[in-house]
Amino acid sequence: MADVRPVEQFPMSRGRCPFDPPPELGRRLHDEPVSRVRIWDGSEPWLFTRYEDVRALLTDPRVSADPDRAGYPAQTPGIKARRSRFKSFIGMDDPEHAAQRRLLTGDFMVKKIQGMRPRIQRIVDELLDDLLAGPKPADLVQAFALPVPSLVICELLGVPYADRDFFHRCSKVLVSREATAEQSLAAAEELLDYLARLVEKKIDDPADDVLSRLATGQVATGAMTVEEVASMGQLLLVAGHETTANMIALGTVALLENPDQLAAVRDGDDALLANAVEELLRYLTIVHSGRRRVALEDLEIGGQTVRKGEGLVAATDIANRDETQFPEPDKLDVTRKARHHVAFGYGVHQCLGQPLARVELQVVYRTLYRRIPTLRLAKPLEELKFKHDMAVYGVHELPVTW
Template sequence: MTATRGTFPVERDPACPLDPAPGYRELPERVSSVSCPIGVDAWVLTKHEDIRAALADRRLSSRGAPSNHVVAGADPNEPVAPGVLLRLDGAEHSRLRKLLIPEFTVRRVEALRPAIARLVDEHIDAMLASTEPVDLYRDFALPVPSLVICELLGVPYADRDSFEKQSALLVGVDGDPEAFAGAAMQVQQFMAQLVLSKMESPTDDLLGRLIQRGAEAGANLTVEELVSLGITLLVAGHETTANMIALSTLTLLRRPEQLASLRSDPDLAPGAAEELLRYLSIVHFGLFRYATEDVEIGEETIRAGEWLVAALSAGNREESVFPDSDTLDLTRNARSHLAFGHGVHQCLGQQLARVELQEVFTRLYSRIPGLRLAVPFEEIKFKHDALVYGVRSLPVAWD
């Protein structure tokens, strides 16, 4: 790798917290060499076509974990534990992903839509029955996807508060290493007990079916694999969607003309979900990859043994792909966005996230037409130090 030209862009501009870190646009075009917070040098890709090419290239391994380049104390070279889907490559990754794919097909997820719609309505009812202001993040955005993923996995919802607190620690960037280790241990112990109970008494839920599917394929999943898969699905299944719901609502409240168009035409909801996924890019630090062979990208050669970061938020704001990219346009065809990644590691739960967002967009703003911020925008606290971007709370009221 050539001498570094700068440091990896981490901070979003406090004056423009809904936009990607401005540092991406200060980097040389296409492929840049930077120093990452974790202490390694990496190439950074900011062009949409380069990012897609890199994420589709199986010579670029995900073994370092999606965003470990910004996690304090992380070791990107530590051995990959069994079942850690986000860090596995090749045959092991394919084996586990194939067992999971039947749970997230369009048909299966669409069958969940009525139940998701009921959950959304129930939580809107609860908000309307509450005393204003209400924290839309804590009282609506977080519990809806948490309930959905708990139901899918067969996790007792009574345990929600515990795993939500631990999950928040697990997706932090610069937290206390001891707190992180403690949270990881608690989540692993919880999931291990759940997996063991389901292995002893089969259940008709995702984990139960995964156990059965592995047995039928003649490749029984180990407890360790099931625990890792369960934790990944549990954390990713609610953290990302919860933050998207809250951050999308904040964004729309800041753009009343876009919100009005969505409220008046619910058919805009599917396109609105794609555009907001593009515009907000909540996996805001990008995806970390390791070159197992020399790879040509743009005008650079990423050598075997070098690291690379695919800057999703930069690619999602590329003018040549999304004209007037810094403008939120709910009528835009944004399906080529990179919010769910690309290639063999593209988000398995993307269809579930789409349905959850669509049902929220269809119901929340029409049922509470006078929804508004209960505090000045400048008082909203953002998760600058988390792998999944969002707000820490979203106080709202309504007219």
């Protein structure tokens, strides 16, 4: 009788190195690039691990990002419940997706984001002033990694930073892999109610921010409802601080564990710094539960026939370790040309805020290590608590000293 390998649960357990994808993903990349996995609800979507297959999948118009379609492989019960109740363009297909995304493209154009660089630099410097004046050891997550992108996205959207404790609490539930459907819906409802009240205020008293522009240009004209704008604001607010905060902290851990690479980032020119950001995005790929889709019709990807209604998971973390694209992929090399990574996704649904994330990370990585050249972990690496319980990977806290 032939040996039949059991269908493994996804996401999979990581190995000894906290920066590497699960070893089983590496095996599948080489031996079984398209295979079945089992997710929380018992369904068995197809998992794609090769770089070229992941990009093909994420650009194929015959697949859908709509979580309401039968067969869509939702990440968690909480995310499934929330996305069914509250719609945002991340879960829409074109042309609806393109129409909503187009309303925001001007706010995240490279030229506009580059114009924010001096303000981002001031935010970083002020937070580092406070960090250096405070006690040691310090938690770099709470003192620096989380406040930087939170302040930036609050200013961009027009959300009061004074309310950060509230939206940080809601965000933790929304990105938790362990939150129940009820907990996720309650957190989403609470945050949406808050943002809806904010949007309504901005209709009568607008400022120079994204929510004011949407309130006056879309809600006041009847083109969108208050809830639709609030839902868009929720997506930008949560994604705008959770992802970058985790990249700041996790990237710092990775560099502290590779001091030669940290020295190169600290002492290198702007071109090397830009390379370093792309390499860290590739190496860490903090969205580690894959990009989810469902087939709209029968199709073939990576030599595998997929039937209409079957779920699809594009494993971007292991695709970013594909040696056909990135030689010695398990090595962190900040001089590598890695801009073609898929850490931001690929195709029409790739991350809208990637220009902002890039500038924030460039400013942070350069400034942090130059101003605190003796920065070091205050705990051994093996004692850090990594976010295996979250949809966005990182560390829950990062004790550092200098």
